[in-house]
Amino acid sequence: MELADELRAIGDRAGLAGLGICDADPFPAVRADLKERRAAGLAAGMTFTFGDPARATDVRVTFPWARRMVVGAWSYAEASGNPAPRTGGTGRIARFATADHYQGLRAALGAVAGRLRASGHRAETLVDDNRLVDRAAAVRAGVGWWGKNTMVLAPRHGPWLLLGSVVTDASLPVSQPMRRDCGTCSACLPACPTGALVAPGVLDARRCLAYWAQAPGVFPVEYRAAMGDRFYGCDDCLEACPPGRRLLDEQLVGRAGRVDLVAVLALDDASLLARFAHFYVPRRRARYLRRNALVALGNAGGRSADLVAAGYLGHPDWLLRAHAAWALGTLGGPVAAAALRHRAQDEQHPEARAEMVAAVGRLRPAVR
Numbered sequence: 384m385e386l387a388d389e390l391r392a393i394g395d396r397a398g399l400a401g402l403g404i405c406d407a408d409p410f411p412a413v414r415a416d417l418k419e420r421r422a423a424g425l426a427a428g429m430t431f432t433f434g435d436p437a438r439a440t441d442v443r444v445t446f447p448w449a450r451r452m453v454v455g456a457w458s459y460a461e462a463s464g465n466p467a468p469r470t471g472g473t474g475r476i477a478r479f480a481t482a483d484h485y486q487g488l489r490a491a492l493g494a495v496a497g498r499l500r501a502s503g504h505r506a507e508t509l510v511d512d513n514r515l516v517d518r519a520a521a522v523r524a525g526v527g528w529w530g531k532n533t534m535v536l537a538p539r540h541g542p543w544l545l546l547g548s549v550v551t552d553a554s555l556p557v558s559q560p561m562r563r564d565c566g567t568c569s570a571c572l573p574a575c576p577t578g579a580l581v582a583p584g585v586l587d588a589r590r591c592l593a594y595w596a597q598a599p600g601v602f603p604v605e606y607r608a609a610m611g612d613r614f615y616g617c618d619d620c621l622e623a624c625p626p627g628r629r630l631l632d633e634q635l636v637g638r639a640g641r642v643d644l645v646a647v648l649a650l651d652d653a654s655l656l657a658r659f660a661h662f663y664v665p666r667r668r669a670r671y672l673r674r675n676a677l678v679a680l681g682n683a684g685g686r687s688a689d690l691v692a693a694g695y696l697g698h699p700d701w702l703l704r705a706h707a708a709w710a711l712g713t714l715g716g717p718v719a720a721a722a723l724r725h726r727a728q729d730e731q732h733p734e735a736r737a738e739m740v741a742a743v744g745r746l747r748p749a750v751r
Contacts, residue, residue: 386502387555390453390495397491400458400540403524403558407449407550409441410519417516420585427588428598431513438514445514446550448505451557453495453549454517454524456535457488460543460630466640469612472685474644474676477593477616478543481639483661485511488545496549510547517546525558531583532571532620538563541627542620574623576609592617596675599665601702601734607709612683614642614675615662644680645691648673674706681710689714693722696739701732708735712742720746 387404394402417436420426432439442449463478492508499506509515518535521527527537527544534542565583572580579590588594592609593616595602602610621627650658652669665671677695680688692714695707704726711719720743727739 399455401456401526403526405524413519414440425587448552449550451555456526456544458540459484473641474614474679477618504553506551521546531565533586541624570623571620614679647676677706677710681713689718696726701735705735705738708738708742712745
């Protein structure tokens with residue numbers, strides 16, 4: 384008990400929003416859910432914990448000596464604040480990605496692991512790691528409850544939490560699970576702009592904007608308008624959560640959650656990836672950040688938006704030419720019409736050409 388109290392004190396000093404301890408037994412119900420949702424296609428192309436449910440729901444597969452998990456939660460809403468009001472030519476970044484907010488969590492859990500090792504115990508830190516369904520561990524450890532938006536919620540902090548664990552062989556006293564749930568509240572379900580929350584606690588990733596912002600390939604046409612000015616991530620279901628809403632109402636408006644899309648699209652690949660080094664980008668290819676920026680630019684508009692998108696019609700990457708065509712079809716105007724007509728005549732890639740033809744079809748007759 385004395386060591387457990389020390390670990391909690393270390394977590395408090397390091398800024399953790401919560402810390403709990405649970406056993407390292409498997410999570411059979413979570414494993415069954417992962418397999419079922421993957422089989423039903425709800426996981427879309429996600430791997431992470433869906434890739435190996437047996438390992439992700441049993442830390443002893445990786446650490447046979449594990450007895451306990453010390454689970455920590457880091458609140459990032461305070462540091463992220465609220466994004467500035469929407470303006471033309473700017474894109475929005477979800478609060479979890481306005482900076483590498485995992486740094487604080489890693490440091491805090493690193494200090495916890497260090498104390499365990501100093502006491503002669505084994506300790507390994509798992510943060511944003513596919514070897515553990517961190518939400519299941521957090522619920523078992525009493526850090527929070529599993530919300531209807533699939534997030535772990537906690538008093539005061541709501542869903543604005545990053546989670547991680549320290550796996551240890553120490554026989555620490557376990558915490559009691561939190562006796563709380565969402566009750567009759569289901570505000571998050573209708574808040575999703577694409578209906579991705581198909582039932583309480585069930586996400587269909589095939590409809591999720593945050594998933595598509597991190598997925599390779601073509602951004603689905605049917606969700607581009609719903610993407611709005613989002614450049615990376617989506618906070619809608621989190622913002623609708625009453626516990627989380629109260630926390631946001633206390634924050635000052637900041638500008639960390641907005642980027643200049645024109646400036647982003649002007650960066651070279653190395654600079655673009657360096658600026659957003661903490662983002663998950665498929666295969667670390669800048670084309671996917673540019674793709675997102677073009678979709679957001681088409682929705683956000685702004686000064687020079689049509690000229691920038693028209694310039695991308697000549698990009699060597701067909702994927703970017705295709706999304707630039709969609710952006711121009713949405714922006715409209717004489718520049719868009721002229722650029723699309725001119726480029727469509729010479730476009731050789733079938734998908735890019737189809738996007739250009741479709742974009743011309745969406746323009747008002749007066750500007751075609």
